[in-house]
Amino acid sequence: MIAFSTGQIRRSAPVAALLFAAVLTTGCSSLSIPAFKPPAPDVPYQPIGEGVSLAGTATQDMYQRVRQAKRENAIVLEVVGDEQPTRVLPLPPGQQSVFVSTLLQQTGVLAKIGAVDATLYRYTSDSVSGIPMAVKMSEDGDQVRPESDYALRAGDRLQVSERKFDSLNSLMEMVGLL
DSSP, X not given: OOOOOHHHHHHHHHHHHHHHHHHHXXXXXXXXXXXXXXXXXXXXXXXXXXXXXXXXTOOXXXXXXXXXXXXXXXXXXXXXXXXXXXXXXXXXXXXOOOBHHXXXXXXXXXXXXXXXXXXXXXXXXXXXXXXXXEEXXXXXXXXXXXXXXXXXXXXXXXXXXXXXXXXXXXXXXXXXXX
């Protein structure tokens, strides 16, 4: 334990009081905070929501289509490289589920493209682009593996592209890492 003499306390007390008074009287005036500049009046402001994250790849058109799909009980099918890359497709009324594998078969995407890579972006009010959910495909890329055959919900976006076969992916699939 450290012992202080009364002389040491008497000499340091005025110094501590002066430091305390200096901090109280200056307040925040010693900080240099820039002033808020409102946006120019010709730039429209459209709030998305509190705590929303905007991915750099999300386009305004895609955002509008996802919102439309959510309103209309539909999903967005995005086929990369197709002449009509983005389509809004209705979900069946009621409680009937549609799975990713069913959608890929019924729309003819697998028949047209063959082996595919797919990602499902699940709609959420906290993210403009949605939560990415990998759709795992069979080794030949023409069937959805059961553990990732998700039931589609209104506002979901399924992005499909032609599978790029390369030796590294083939080796990793053989080892069981993918």
